[in-house]
Amino acid sequence: MKFGLVTALSALVLAACGGNTVGDSEETAWDAIEEKGKITVATSGTLFPSSYYGDDNVLTGYEVEIMKAIGEKLDVDVEFMEMGVDGILTSVQSGQADMAANGFDITDARKEDYLFSEPYKYSFGGLVVRASDNSGIESFEDWDGKKAAGGATTTYMGIARSLGAEPVTYDNATNDIFFRDVASGRTDFIPNDYYISNTAVQFFADLGVKMHDLKYNPSEQAIVLSNDDNSVKEKVDEALAELREEGVLSELSAEFFGGEDVTEPLENVDELPVFEPED
Structure with missing residues (x-):
């Protein structure tokens, strides 16, 4: 009986040690x-x-x-x-x-x-509007009731919703499609990262859109x-x-x-307004 007890206890100890070994070598x-x-x-x-x-x-x-x-x-x-x-x-x-x-x-x-x-990447929020009339936007209060274009779950569309804009969502559309819709009046503005928006606006310079002066929400990407x-x-x-x-x-x-260096933290961005995105 003693031999059997010792054998059983030994088996339990070995099993416990074996479990620790497996745990230590778990694949990351x-x-x-x-x-x-x-x-x-x-x-x-x-x-x-x-x-x-x-x-x-x-x-x-x-x-x-x-x-x-x-x-x-x-x-x-x-x-x-x-x-x-x-x-x-x-x-x-x-x-x-x-x-x-x-x-x-x-x-x-x-x-x-x-x-x-x-x-x-260090940046902040930007705003693409119609070149002809700023899409009727002069301040953040003017977002209320305007049609904002973007992906449904993006931070910037959440900000637009929180400021009263009507979301017009797109499924993986290219920049030129977004810009043409703003220029034609189908939508009013595109809230998005400033550097992405500004570079794209310059590239598609003939599509009737421009960057607005409004800046907001410093970001790290x-x-x-x-x-x-x-x-x-x-x-x-x-x-x-x-x-x-x-x-x-x-x-x-x-x-x-x-030519912009987006890899370093920006100066004076703490002064920009910050809006909480709506879920």
Whole structure:
């Protein structure tokens, strides 16, 4: 009987030790990426100049090229999965994509569900209006009752709703479609990131739209990651730090944003008004 008791106790001890060994060697999210040899990145492919198709019909843009450079640093391939902006974050949460790069602001609400890399872009909110009449907008109070164009779940459309604008939502439309609708009166304005909007307005200079003087909501933008564990964030942040130190981020910024350096925190933005987006 004593022999049997000792044997049983020994088996329990071995089983417990075995459980700890398995726990210690549990695969991380980065291990899974390394094993498959690629990162899957959700992006729109329609957001000039961050994620779009150039004249050679190849996907490029500020954030696309950053992701390609990160892939080289981490020695993995980068596969882009294109979809409408309203489905991008969901794809990260569901595991369909490993991360997302499409001009996403870091917000407290999003940090409840996702991790973010270190920021690679500093900006604020801008406003595209009709060149002929400013779309009848002189102040933020004038947003009330106006038709705001954008993706349904974006931070900027949430701000527009909070200020009384009527949302007109689009599913992964290109900049020129947005601009033509503002110029024709189908919509009144496009609330969005200033640098993205300003660069696009200059590129599509003949479409009858312009940047308004109103500025608001300072922002930091980064890669969106799953909050399953920190392993992928740690790797991505290491790569971003190297790219920043080597000057690659500032070079890409100058290339895609008309010489502007969006990689450094902006001065005097604390003076800008801040509006809470409506869910």
